[in-house]
């Protein structure tokens with residue numbers, strides 16, 4: 001266990017609080033999952049990477065975590081898409097659940113303990129609706145069941161919205177059968193051509209919000225530690241869940257509500273209607289999934305992430321830099337390790353590390369504890385102590401190239417540095433199960449794809465450049481190098497050969513001195529992205545009208561209109 005208290009920002013209390021689980025050593029955590037009707041996009045990647053980091057960190061702290069993440073597999077959007085494709089809705093959603101799981105696997109998000117689907121939990125959902133009706137907090141009308149917000153005085157507590165600000169009928173068509181326009185559907189009467197399930201109120205299907213209340217109660221009981229999701233789920237989804245769960249069970253108590261920030265592009269929120277969103281697949285075809293993960297973790301989870309190709313390039317370069325340092329260390333240490341084992345481990349006594357390595361390891365360890373325990377500041381670790389440790393590893397590797405520097409303490413220092421880096425990367429989910437060289441090759445393959453070149457193309461350009469230099473055609477040889485670096489391919493002249501590695505594409509006018517010089521001196525350090533943490537805006541005060549029609553996902557300062565459809569956590 002770490003020495004620091006683990007502080008988390010709680011949307012309910014709007015402050016950072018010390019994390020204290022309800023049961024010692026155990027954590028129950030429910031994260032709202034995807035509506036499976038299409039490929040998942042970068043907003044999903046952002047949410048599930050953020051909560052994967054939380055899951056991994058809680059486990060690192062020694063907690064046994066029961067992590068539940070649902071699949072919405074019954075929903076208007078799924079039915080609409082299935083009708084368009086002439087496919088069974090559950091078959092379509094089943095297909096996209098699997099695509100989502102493949103994306104999560106690529107992004108190194110650990111599988112949750114339970115991944116319940118709505119269609120498998122109709123009994124729990126119907127039972128909870130019956131309970132809410134019994135408690136007089138819901139009413140049925142012509143086969144629909146609505147939650148009565150007036151019967152739940154704490155309604156609006158999570159989002160900070162107020163029912164008295166409700167101005168029903170103002171420019172918004174309200175279902176006249178609702179007692180209050182803010183009332184929302186728990187059960188929807190079936191319409192022709194839709195999948196339906198029997199219920200005491202007639203055939204139909206659940207409203208969107210009730211599934212999470214029912215499934216969290218099923219796997220975590222009504223009282224658990226963490227409920228999370230994208231910031232756009234605070235209202236109406238989580239506000240409604242909070243109301244349903246408390247109405248159904250007076251003991252219901254969720255300690256911490258955690259929400260991740262949006263993904264923006266040019267500081268505008270991404271959305272399908274604006275056409276400025278990307279699927280995870282779109283991105284991972286061109287960038288390594290670890291680069292996407294690294295990019296998302298380079299900003300604090302509650303701040304908006306501004307999506308840009310240049311930031312993805314920087315993240316990709318950082319991942320390459322990291323794996324290159326690990327690969328070089330492994331190579332440099334392999335001979336040393338062989339020699340040690342040939343000696344039969346006789347000299348295996350603990351060697352003193354260099355003071356530089358000792359300080360660096362201590363700093364990485366301490367910074368990791370401090371930054372992670374402060375509401376998961378992954379960004380500060382990546383751009384700070386981890387980067388410094390990698391730089392020291394590269395510096396040690398350089399000095400180990402000289403015979404007289406090859407002291408056992410130098411080797412042992414490198415071993416210790418590598419171990420510490422691996423541990424931190426493992427907790428952050430950045431350590432691949434592939435070998436270092438495999439990851440480097442995967443990064444190179446994608447760099448070639450982005451450059452529109454093949455390995456053979458690059459090799460023949462290198463040969464062309466060698467020939468040009470032999471012929472003293474320096475302008476030509478320089479141009480080859482410049483053209484390649486503009487495409488994200490950096491050439492490195494070693495003593496007897498020229499090799500290449502991916503780089504952030506260099507704009508030619510910015511090239512003052514050859515890239516190769518930087519690379520050779522191990523100075524090709526990834527630029528540090530600027531990360532600005534922003535506190536979550538306070539909840540707005542606006543009308544509490546609930547629409548039956550889906551509206552576009554909106555930011556936290558929008559009117560209080562309740563879509564019955566899942567909105568995209570982008």
Ligand SMILES: [Zn+2]
Pocket residue numbers: 031032033212237
């Ligand atoms: Zn949910």
